[in-house]
Amino acid sequence: MNHWYFRPAAVLACGAIATTAACTPSDDAQDEVHHIEPDATEDVPSQNETDDPDVVAHRPEVALIDAPDVIADRRAAALVARLTTDEKIALVHGTGVPKIGFGTFPPEALKGAGYIPGIPRLGIPQVTSADSASGVNIDDVRATPLPAPVALAASWDTELAKEYGKRIAIELRTLGYTQALGGGLNLAREPRSGRTFEYMGEDPVLGGEMLASRTIGTQSQKVLATVKHYAMNGHETNRAASDSQVDERTMRETELLAFEIAVKRGKPASVMCAYNKVNGTYACENPYLLTDVLKKEWGFKGVVQSDWAATHSTVPAALAGLDEEQPSVPEGVTVPPGFGPFFSTELRAAVDRGEVPMSRLNDMVHRKLRTLIRIGVFDAPPTPGGAIDEEAGQALALAVAQQSSVLLKNATVPGMAQKALPLTAANLSSIVVVGGHADVGVLSGGGSGAVPPPDGNAVSGCQEPAPEPGTLPIPRCATWYKSAPLAAIQAKAPQATVTYFDGTDAEAAASAAENADVAIVFATQWETEALDLPTLSLPDPTTDPINQSYDQNMLIETVASKAKRTVVVLETGSPVTMPWIDHVHAVLEAWYPGVRGGQAIADLLFGDVNPSGKLPITFPKRDADLPQATISSSDPIVRYTEGLLMGYRWYDAKRIEPLFPFGHGLSYTTFGYSGMVATANAMGNVTISFTVTNEGPVAGAETAQVYATLPKDLKQPPLRLVAWKKEWLAPGESRTLRFVVPAQRLATWDVTTHAWKVNEGLYRFMAASSSRDPHALTKSVMLTRAGR
Ligand code: BGC
Numbered sequence: 001m002n003h004w005y006f007r008p009a010a011v012l013a014c015g016a017i018a019t020t021a022a023c024t025p026s027d028d029a030q031d032e033v034h035h036i037e038p039d040a041t042e043d044v045p046s047q048n049e050t051d052d053p054d055v056v057a058h059r060p061e062v063a064l065i066d067a068p069d070v071i072a073d074r075r076a077a078a079l080v081a082r083l084t085t086d087e088k089i090a091l092v093h094g095t096g097v098p099k100i101g102f103g104t105f106p107p108e109a110l111k112g113a114g115y116i117p118g119i120p121r122l123g124i125p126q127v128t129s130a131d132s133a134s135g136v137n138i139d140d141v142r143a144t145p146l147p148a149p150v151a152l153a154a155s156w157d158t159e160l161a162k163e164y165g166k167r168i169a170i171e172l173r174t175l176g177y178t179q180a181l182g183g184g185l186n187l188a189r190e191p192r193s194g195r196t197f198e199y200m201g202e203d204p205v206l207g208g209e210m211l212a213s214r215t216i217g218t219q220s221q222k223v224l225a226t227v228k229h230y231a232m233n234g235h236e237t238n239r240a241a242s243d244s245q246v247d248e249r250t251m252r253e254t255e256l257l258a259f260e261i262a263v264k265r266g267k268p269a270s271v272m273c274a275y276n277k278v279n280g281t282y283a284c285e286n287p288y289l290l291t292d293v294l295k296k297e298w299g300f301k302g303v304v305q306s307d308w309a310a311t312h313s314t315v316p317a318a319l320a321g322l323d324e325e326q327p328s329v330p331e332g333v334t335v336p337p338g339f340g341p342f343f344s345t346e347l348r349a350a351v352d353r354g355e356v357p358m359s360r361l362n363d364m365v366h367r368k369l370r371t372l373i374r375i376g377v378f379d380a381p382p383t384p385g386g387a388i389d390e391e392a393g394q395a396l397a398l399a400v401a402q403q404s405s406v407l408l409k410n411a412t413v414p415g416m417a418q419k420a421l422p423l424t425a426a427n428l429s430s431i432v433v434v435g436g437h438a439d440v441g442v443l444s445g446g447g448s449g450a451v452p453p454p455d456g457n458a459v460s461g462c463q464e465p466a467p468e469p470g471t472l473p474i475p476r477c478a479t480w481y482k483s484a485p486l487a488a489i490q491a492k493a494p495q496a497t498v499t500y501f502d503g504t505d506a507e508a509a510a511s512a513a514e515n516a517d518v519a520i521v522f523a524t525q526w527e528t529e530a531l532d533l534p535t536l537s538l539p540d541p542t543t544d545p546i547n548q549s550y551d552q553n554m555l556i557e558t559v560a561s562k563a564k565r566t567v568v569v570l571e572t573g574s575p576v577t578m579p580w581i582d583h584v585h586a587v588l589e590a591w592y593p594g595v596r597g598g599q600a601i602a603d604l605l606f607g608d609v610n611p612s613g614k615l616p617i618t619f620p621k622r623d624a625d626l627p628q629a630t631i632s633s634s635d636p637i638v639r640y641t642e643g644l645l646m647g648y649r650w651y652d653a654k655r656i657e658p659l660f661p662f663g664h665g666l667s668y669t670t671f672g673y674s675g676m677v678a679t680a681n682a683m684g685n686v687t688i689s690f691t692v693t694n695e696g697p698v699a700g701a702e703t704a705q706v707y708a709t710l711p712k713d714l715k716q717p718p719l720r721l722v723a724w725k726k727e728w729l730a731p732g733e734s735r736t737l738r739f740v741v742p743a744q745r746l747a748t749w750d751v752t753t754h755a756w757k758v759n760e761g762l763y764r765f766m767a768a769s770s771s772r773d774p775h776a777l778t779k780s781v782m783l784t785r786a787g788r
Helices: 006-012 027-033 053-057 067-084 085-091 149-155 158-175 204-218 250-253 255-266 289-298 316-318 343-350 360-377 389-402 485-492 506-514 552-562 597-605 649-654
Strands: 003-006 115-116 126-129 179-184 226-230 243-245 270-275 303-306 408-409 430-434 442-444 479-481 497-501 518-525 566-572 586-589 638-641 671-679 686-694 700-709 719-729 734-741 748-750 754-759 762-769 778-785
Touching: 027 067, 027 226, 067 360, 085 343, 085 360, 085 566, 115 270, 126 226, 149 179, 149 204, 149 226, 149 389, 158 179, 158 204, 158 389, 179 204, 204 226, 204 255, 204 719, 226 255, 226 360, 250 255, 250 700, 250 748, 255 289, 270 289, 289 316, 289 389, 303 360, 316 343, 316 360, 343 360, 389 408, 389 597, 430 485, 430 552, 479 778, 485 497, 485 518, 485 597, 497 506, 506 518, 506 552, 586 597, 671 700, 671 762, 671 778, 686 700, 686 762, 686 778, 700 734
Parallel strands: 126 179, 179 226, 226 270, 243 638, 270 303, 430 497, 430 518, 518 566, 566 586
Antiparallel strands: 003 754, 115 126, 408 586, 442 479, 671 686, 686 734, 700 719, 700 762, 748 754, 762 778
């Protein structure tokens, strides 16, 4: 016997992972109990010290029965018993899309993406839902556009993620909304996906933990949170018809692991099933995904909600585990293709015919009611009409932008003693700022993940193409928030002459840059739902004719060829390739930095804030280095041929040097790592400690990362992220960090037992500043069943 399992059965019995010793263990795990040292239960995982279910599971005194859960179930059951069949049907589908006037609604439906009426006679509140990827996506209200979720992921800060989710919920409630449709968790298997900005990068543990925290933040404000799009919705091309063909182990160790963490720790109200098929069956009628994994194995007690027009049937979907169709339009109403009456008139008929048992309909309704009760919406529904606290929103937007921007490169400028950044105002008499509409604002992503600009679009004149007949309109013109980096830069260096060139005349910009102390070139990459990027090359008029009027790579090359010091600021949702990288001195990735983005960029460039973001996604050198050559627009089958090699795992296994690796991010100070110790206990949990020292002259934050290399015979990718911690350190300050990596993080998915398995063998741990840190510390630990 050379391994031990985390069996799904144990999960169901105890409601948390890693509970084999305390709950309903397999035979293997029962053996394991005899080897536990008295102190083994004190060795709790530390990634999220207060709310990680793994931590709770190891504490013997923790009650296994959650009283509010029991109460919610009792109250929900009593309500279900009093509902008529028609009332039940009314609770399991939306009635249209109020935002675009599709469907008929009372005024209290508000202007979100979805609406389900309440049942006043039983006090059941209506559900008004709004897209909320980066803030509240409702027209004509002054909600806060936060930096994009990919930026949040780059902060690597779970507390910040909680604040992000909380802020969105506070604004939703103020406006009278019940449900936040966000965040998204599809891993960046394909970085050209047009929704990369809406997601959390390429690592399942980073993404899962960040989204769990965000969800906890949202639901702490009595707002339902949706986690989406479940699952394997890797890109946008053909999204309604594509079929992700992926083997069980790849699914479980990549994207499903991210969802597993988010669902178990975040306990979202809803999980939104995706448009695509998974292994031949639509995600919204996929019994494996919805019932076997999500509900039975992970113990999800909330509502499976379809993506908008992602329901394709009544009986198969209902029996597979779908609980809510969004939206469902009664027969006879003319609707765009894809919308059906599946969970309205057809579900009623299927229940009457006995094809969908009443018990299944009751379960759908029970899930909805117990969730409304559990999260506090039932007893305290929101009331609309409040005013958003814009100051509080903007303060968070600024903080997230400051903590998520990633300093990718910062070289010494020839002839100068110091590095290109930070800029020192006193030493600058002339600054040239070029391109990216930096004179008026900062970029944001499009589609349902957008947040309308509170003060109007900073860039006007873009012409929307006519929408395809029969489809819902998705804007193709980029949105820019009125937070101009140019003004913020000028304010930092009031005595300097700051000149702006819009980028259309590269030669003119370069000539001016030749005589300036520094040239700051802004480059942007707009992306949106429903449209993938053709390439990771910065957009030009051929790849984004609607939004991009000049060749950005050419502009950067031209300016860099003349300027004394060239700094590039990127506003992108995905990685970009940088053919000019050796010719510029510094690169700052600001993502879509939100409504205070201009200020945050200036704060970072001038060193008033020390950059601390780390890449949640690999930046490859060229498109050809990606696992998939192209995104096919003709072949609906999406083959996950790279298997487990998602993101950095691909580059590591194939020995491809990325442009910037996962986890990379520089600071204006330097950090030293020392004194690494690693020990394992009998449960397979590994305790790791090391000291991080701020060795430079200024205060800064370091995200110290821990990666594991699994025993060779397991044929796993070379590295997996297992823990991290972001620490602020004063100059000269040292801190010893202690992590307990739960055995679960070291497990592999066993396709014969369909369970997580922790394997015996030699594990190598790396404490590092990035996934490719040349100064990384390493220690190896032997895991055996006796823990020695
Ligand atoms: C998107 C979802 C979104 C829904 C409602 C769909 O097109 O995929 O993420 O929540 O629309 O707007």
